[in-house]
Amino acid sequence: MWRTWLLFDPRRALVALFAFLAVLALLIHFILLSTERFNWMHSASLVDTTEQVAVQETGKSTLA
Structure with missing residues (x-):
C-alpha cells in the first residue's frame, strides 16, 4: 500500500x-x-398548503 503513495x-x-x-x-441530491x-421541498410546501386550507375551513390547526 505504501508504494501507491509513492506514485x-x-x-x-x-x-x-x-x-x-x-x-x-x-448531483445525487439534485437528481432526487x-x-x-x-x-422533499415540494412535499413540505404541500403540507403547509394543506394546513393553511384546514385552518381556513375549520378554524383549528391540525398540528400539535
Whole structure:
C-alpha cells in the first residue's frame, strides 16, 4: 500500500477525492429533487398548503 503513495501525492489525491465526492453528493441530491417521489421541498410546501386550507375551513390547526 505504501508504494501507491509513492506514485500519487497524498494531498492532491485526497483533495481530488473530496472534490469528486462533493460533486457526486450534489448531483445525487439534485437528481432526487427533480423526481416527484423524492422531492422533499415540494412535499413540505404541500403540507403547509394543506394546513393553511384546514385552518381556513375549520378554524383549528391540525398540528400539535
